[in-house]
Amino acid sequence: MESEPFEREKHVTFLEMMYRLLPHQYQTQEINRLTLAYFVVSGLDLLRALHRIDKDAVADWVLSLQARPSDSDQVNNGQFYGFYGSRSSQFSPQDDNNGASSSGISNLASTYCALAILKIIGYDLSSIDSELLLKSMRNLQQPDGSFMPIHTGAETDLRFVYCAAAICHMLGNWSGMDKERAKEYIINCQSYDGGFGLTPGAESHGGAIYCGITSLRLMGFLEEDVLSKNVSSSIVNVPLLLVWCLQRQAGDGGFQGRPNKPSDTCYAFWIASVLKILGGHKLIDQNALRGFLITCQSQYGGFSKFPGDLPDLYHSYYGFTAFSLLEEPGLNPLCVELGMTDLAAIGI
Numbered sequence: 215m216e217s218e219p220f221e222r223e224k225h226v227t228f229l230e231m232m233y234r235l236l237p238h239q240y241q242t243q244e245i246n247r248l249t250l251a252y253f254v255v256s257g258l259d260l261l262r263a264l265h266r267i268d269k270d271a272v273a274d275w276v277l278s279l280q281a282r283p284s285d286s287d288q289v290n291n292g293q294f295y296g297f298y299g300s301r302s303s304q305f306s307p308q309d310d311n312n313g314a315s316s317s318g319i320s321n322l323a324s325t326y327c328a329l330a331i332l333k334i335i336g337y338d339l340s341s342i343d344s345e346l347l348l349k350s351m352r353n354l355q356q357p358d359g360s361f362m363p364i365h366t367g368a369e370t371d372l373r374f375v376y377c378a379a380a381i382c383h384m385l386g387n388w389s390g391m392d393k394e395r396a397k398e399y400i401i402n403c404q405s406y407d408g409g410f411g412l413t414p415g416a417e418s419h420g421g422a423i424y425c426g427i428t429s430l431r432l433m434g435f436l437e438e439d440v441l442s443k444n445v446s447s448s449i450v451n452v453p454l455l456l457v458w459c460l461q462r463q464a465g466d467g468g469f470q471g472r473p474n475k476p477s478d479t480c481y482a483f484w485i486a487s488v489l490k491i492l493g494g495h496k497l498i499d500q501n502a503l504r505g506f507l508i509t510c511q512s513q514y515g516g517f518s519k520f521p522g523d524l525p526d527l528y529h530s531y532y533g534f535t536a537f538s539l540l541e542e543p544g545l546n547p548l549c550v551e552l553g554m555t556d557l558a559a560i561g562i
């Protein structure tokens with residue numbers, strides 16, 4: 215039977231709609247506005263439709279969210295000077311009435327998304343004031359090598375190690391982190407079953423594995439296609455990791471994030487990306503995976519988490535990345551380590 219097509223035009227229309235106005239259901243995600251914008255901009259680039267947005271306006275908006283100290287006394291106050299997630303998080307709730315405002319809190323995930331958007335639209339990152347950003351980012355690294363997303367009172371785990379590594383890689387400057395300590399932390403997150411947890415000793419999880427393996431790649435500690443080379447020289451247990459990842463492809467063809475969970479569109483990106491880096495993506499049943507993803511494709515454009523549900527921006531974006539990994543015609547190739555097209559990653 216002929217399988218259903220990937221509805222590229224509908225997906226472009228879906229993202230253009232999100233570019234103009236986010237539906238009210240996204241209100242609770244206001245503080246993650248930069249992340250939502252990253253899904254739209256990177257998604258349009260994957261779909262070869264980046265020309266549909268006003269790149270100068272996008273660059274101006276992103277740059278307006280960069281955190282800066284209000285005076286030189288604040289430079290060494292332990293805060294992180296990255297990017298705010300949105301306009302509302304740019305201002306502190308304690309702002310007083312006489313115009314003196316204390317700054318809001320910028321965070322690592324928003325900073326990764328801001329730099330990724332700028333890189334995708336071709337903005338020259340060397341013109342960003344990155345010295346203070348990187349210097350203040352070191353305040354977020356913990357003695358065990360992990361990162362907090364903000365300068366105070368937050369959880370630390372592999373997600374923020376990835377953000378820090380991607381930020382340093384995009385800026386071409388590793389002064390923002392101690393790579394050796396980060397490497398030790400990542401290695402400590404590999405579990406007895408071959409997967410990685412978000413923290414040492416935590417249950418293995420597809421998203422954590424992506425963060426661990428891509429961070430090691432970006433930092434230069436892991437070779438590409440290690441399976442065709444000498445796996446025993448790798449700093450992680452590659453054979454066990456390979457088995458864990460391949461076993462996540464379920465009977466319906468989709469990928470699950472953990473054993474005994476239902477297949478979910480986004481894990482076709484998180485886990486297939488790791489398999490691509492290891493050189494094991496040839497072992498995926500690609501027809502079955504495509505078949506599952508098509509059942510999550512919405513008739514209105516976009517992808518849902520589970521078959522038949524309404525689409526959301528997050529799962530739509532990871533649906534597009536998954537189809538790019540499956541080499542669907544009409545999509546740009548993906549740089550899995552940075553979460554953007556190869557062309558954007560290279561800077562063409």
Ligand SMILES: [Zn+2]
Pocket residue numbers: 478479480481519529
């Ligand atoms: Zn998901």
